[in-house]
Amino acid sequence: MQLRPILVVSGLVLTASLSVALMPAGSSHSDDDGESRSHIGLAIAPVKLNLEGRNPSLVGLGSYLVNAVAGCNDCHTHPNFAPGGDPYKGQPKMINAAQYLAGGRAFGPFVSRNITPEAPSGRPAGLTFEQFKEVLHHGTDFDHAHPQFGPLLQVMPWSVYQSMTDHDMRAIYEYLSSIPHAEPGPVGP
Numbered sequence: 001m002q003l004r005p006i007l008v009v010s011g012l013v014l015t016a017s018l019s020v021a022l023m024p025a026g027s028s029h030s031d032d033d034g035e036s037r038s039h040i041g042l043a044i045a046p047v048k049l050n051l052e053g054r055n056p057s058l059v060g061l062g063s064y065l066v067n068a069v070a071g072c073n074d075c076h077t078h079p080n081f082a083p084g085g086d087p088y089k090g091q092p093k094m095i096n097a098a099q100y101l102a103g104g105r106a107f108g109p110f111v112s113r114n115i116t117p118e119a120p121s122g123r124p125a126g127l128t129f130e131q132f133k134e135v136l137h138h139g140t141d142f143d144h145a146h147p148q149f150g151p152l153l154q155v156m157p158w159s160v161y162q163s164m165t166d167h168d169m170r171a172i173y174e175y176l177s178s179i180p181h182a183e184p185g186p187v188g189p
């Protein structure tokens, strides 16, 4: 019984030194209040954003999640990079802004969709926020694009995104609402 307080104390010391070790040294991105993520997000958005009537910090967080975390561009922009801007060829990265998130990448029989704002509603992929959340939570295909393969979106990693907070989903939705409408080029792998 004499041992117990000593164990508790050493546990506290261990926890404290672990959290120090986990903080990136000298990083200005180490705070997790959303502020710096939002700043980075606004800085890395590859297209001009329409912030009118929107909360810039929420849009910035959405951009951070779309462009620095969730990789939506990988599948929803085709091709990913502008001519001469492919980092995988050692070129300085330049996202294909003209077709940014307009879809058109084929994965076998499945093709990524246009998730830019749709006229006249201005909603991303024409979806309300409630529908957008249902897509991310359950993979619901509101367009019923391929009944032969069943009602659920394939390839799209909704089974990963479904664990995001509502706040993060809202941020992504606000960001997607603020980007310009774009049209895809020819469908291809």
Ligand code: HEC
Pocket (backbone or CB within 6 Å): 065, 066, 070, 071, 072, 073, 074, 075, 076, 107, 110, 111, 112, 113, 114, 115, 125, 132, 135, 141, 142, 143, 145, 146, 152, 153, 154, 155, 156, 157, 161, 172
């Ligand atoms: C691994 C590739 C991939 C990634 C990454 C990806 N998607 Fe998708 N997404 C797809 C494909 C493919 C479809 C169409 C699937 C089908 O037809 O079954 C789709 C469909 C969608 C739809 C349905 C659109 C509609 O018109 O109903 C939305 C919304 C969407 N994706 C949003 C996103 C967002 C937001 C991200 C990033 C957070 C993302 N996707 C990341 C591949 C991807």
